[in-house]
Amino acid sequence: MKPRKVKVQKSGLDAPSAKVWRLRLYVAGQTPRSLTAFENLQRICETHLRKNYRIEVIDLVEHPHLSKGDQILAIPTLVRKLPQPMRKIIGDLSDTEKVLVGLDLIPSPCPISTTVNTP
């Protein structure tokens, strides 16, 4: 499975009442890290969001002008467009718990801004 320009993975449009999560994954070329990130994202979404999500993959190598809109610096960056507010998660999404915190799927153990970032 390779991330392409825009890839709609799966939509849970069959349940209109449910909140649809719109996620955007920015990558730059098909690097191993991008692939890891994409796989991790898919796994987390399947597990925690079931079908109510939509993933867009944007390759900045092909569409460099798109980097400006979401203020993308780091690659890969996952942007939660919906629900509001916007969230950004950078990295290959290997730490599932942090991704969940970042996506607000589980409450943060402490405020994000003061998260201790020791690996």
Next chain:
Amino acid sequence: MKKAHLKPIPTAPHLPKAPTGIKGLDEITEGGFPRGRPTLVCGGAGCGKTLLAAEFLVRGAVEFGEPGVFIAFEETEAELKANVASLGFDFAGLVRRKKLLVDYVRVERSEIQETGEYDLEGLFVRLNLAIDSIGAKRVVLDTIEGLFAALPNEAILRAELRRLFRWLKDKAVTAVITAERGRELLTRHGLEEYVSDCVILLDHRVNEQIATRHLRVVKYRGSLHGTNEYPFLIGDDGISVMPITSLSLNHPVSSERISSGIERLDAMLGGRGFFRGGSVLVTGSPGTGKTSVAAFFAQAAVRRGERALFFAFEESPNQILRNMQSIGLRLEPWVKRRVLQFHAARPTLYGLEMHLVTMFKEIIAFRPAVVIVDPMTSLLAAGSESETRAMVTRLIDFLKARQITTLFTSLVDGGSSLQQTEVAISSLMDSWLLLQNIESDGERNRGLYVLKSRGMAHSNQIREFVISGKGIDLVDAYIGPGGMLVGAARAAQSSRDKAAALASQQNALRRRRTLERKHTAVERQIDLLRSEYQAEQREARRADNQDAMRTRVVSADRTELAFIRHADAQKTVNPRPNSNSRKNKP
């Protein structure tokens, strides 16, 4: 190989440079920033980093035809435009014409969660797009350290920055990266480690309540550069770093002489005044007429058709104009015709270096032939003595290199020795006039003398310096047995002298008349004596004749008597040894 030594020594291969166009900076860096390489500009808050970077871009776009990209991490595009526009740059216009591109990179720590490995490819992509879209040759990253606040993983960030600078080099853009000054390091996050080609440090210091910005080239690999701290100024037309003055003392000299504006003073200076391009110091205690001398000098310049620039640190221009009018010097018409310009500022308004930069700017803009600094000593208030001296040295060098004649006035305390206080500065001066108060007989008068004047035979006399409604005049002071007399005493003495001279003249006349009279009397006496003598002479002659007559008669009588006595008259002419008869013989 044998011929090698005959060839001129090859100059070192020139490091290609991108001129900044910033006044003075290109001189310090000998041509600008290293072309195609990143330059780090670091400094504390408010010392002008962003402005320097922006000016580098704008001037590059306007003057050197090199489009530029400004990646802002701190200010939005609108903020940046407003800030830069306040300095007279048409930022928006340049952006419209695609000469400039501003990209605001917003990074918000609170929005970002970090999970696992990442890189900054997004920034690279963005930068690449920006550079390629306008064909940029120059890039500014202001302030990239903003990333350290936003991205928590410093290890990744450092590796990525290293890669970024490498990438910028490969991209062959001349980049300026700004960074905050760190406590111990040059930058807070040690960016100087990555940017090794050129590092410039800006600094904003407050010394005795006067703030001055300084610029220093900390390092410039492969190039000569000035190593000093150079003050710089953010003016209405951008940054000007103080132009470097070579202290090499090889400025051109002129043997042309120019008038001091005071005729008698010219006469004292070998008859022809000062040398063009010379520096003149006028020292004096308060109220000795330093400003007046300066004003006359300025007037002489404008009358010759030259321009004069008057730096007033004590009085406002209007006050000077009014005061000079009181001594018969009308400078206003010259000011109106823009050949005489005043620049007045309180010495404490800003730092010494700022004064110097301002003066340089004014001089460059006005291109005067004559510059007056009145008084130089006021600048001491804005800096220490050594700083002032350094400043005056620079100023003099700058002016001499431009063949501008300068007149500095210098105020000395009434009490201290006139010559001692200015020793430091006087050695820089070509001519030194001293104005002195001479107190005597209950009045105060001004005296002027030429303490030194290089390269000309000058008078060693003290002249009285008279300021009146008609201007300045130098009067020979009365120097007599009683010392030097000035003012009323001189006037009194000279009238006394006049009286004495008159009296002696009259005496002489009288003496001559007496003599003449005596002469006539003597002549008369001589005549009398002579006529007496002549009368006596006549008398004597008459008596002689009578005597002779009588003798003849007696002798005849005797002969007759002898005849009568029958004496042998023939034989015995003298029968008796008669003395009488023999004597009376004819």
